[in-house]
Amino acid sequence: MDIDDSQRVKIAIVKDGEADVPLKSRVAYDQLKPVKTSSLHRTEPTASTEETIPHNPQPSTESSGSTEETTNTDSAEPPCKRTKLDTPHDVEDVLFQGTTHATTRKGGEIMPVAEATKQTSEFPYMKNSLIRGQELTDVHMDHCCAMLKEQFPEVDGLQRMSVFESIGGQRIGTPVGKFIQILLVGSHWVMVSNIDCTADQVRVYDSIYRRTPKPYRNKFVAQIAWLCHVSEAFFELQWPDLQTQKGNKDCGLFAIANAVALCCGQKPEECAWDQPKMRKHLTNCIESDNLTMFPLLQTGTRRHKAIINTERVEVFCTCRQPNDRNLPMAECETCKEWYHKKCEAMPWPIRKGTTFVCRRCQK
DSSP, rough: OOOOTTSEEEEEEEOOSSSEEEEEEEEGGGGOOOOOSSSSSSSSSSSSEEEEEEEEEOOOOOOOOOOOOOOOOSSSSSEEEEOOOOOOOOOSSSOOOSSSOOOOTTTTTTOOOOOOOGGGGGGGHHHHHTTTTOOOHHHHHHHHHHHHHOOOOOEEEOGGGGGGOOOTTOOOOSSSSSSEEEEEEEEEEEEETTTTTTTTEEEOSSSOOOOOOHHHHHHHHHHHHHHHSSSSSSSEEEEEOOOOOOOSSHHHHHHHHHHHHHTOOOOGGGGEGGGGHHHHHHHHHHHHHHOOOOOOEEEEEOOOOEEEEEEEEEETTTEEOOOOOOOEEEEEETTOOOHHHHHTTSSSSOOOOOOOOHHHHOO
């Protein structure tokens, strides 16, 4: 298995009677799991049990931590069922060599930033894909983020792309102070930052969308919540009025160009990029190992609105994450804050007629 310096691997599509087809994108190898979709996998799990989990966080203060009786009524929403499957340990599709355990983030714990690293060995691939007009991949983003970190050490964030692969986003570090981060939303690159923002604000520099598409919204918002880890009950997302890209293959170029502008003290919403020259410019920057301002149109600046869209995101628990209906939660009887079962390690299943008191209130 091909593992690079950023702890990522290349995987291949295996087809019966055909050679392996390697994928271009790399993934974090500690996130790989066997997928039961081919003849190579076991068709049936070894065992199955069910448990009932109530929806949340609408009033259902039923939980257990202390044994004080209450008279709470049940929620009007029907419970959802979650099935637990025994994990087969004898699947041999993926052979790991020199692997490490996945990093688990506990509630309230601040994870260190996993800085991007340069992908010097991938330079021929990066150059060829830029010349051919192909979409930028995580290889380009990792390399450019590492370059920006070297040139602007005072800017935090700029983490490697692999930490954002996991659905839960539990390996994402929380930057200290002002940060810049490039994220992948579906197949579209955007840049987010809290530069020129208050403590509870983050700006989304997006060259196409005005709102995050619904299929990717939960993961995207959760990733930003890990980056911010605000102490308040909410944070605010802001979408500045950016230049709209032409076509659908240059979002990565715009994300990098906007990041460079912020690092150089410029406002991306004021920049009028010369899109046809952006690929050649990035190629030259990678060759010279120096990221500079991308070429602008003759006007240089553009008329724009300040903020074209805002969204307020409410967060809960010690992990300061937004509500996820797939994760069971309970309300503390004392502070009235909602907590995840996985963060508070509360007894399960929740018993009717008992109350829950969080660890902070128990002290």
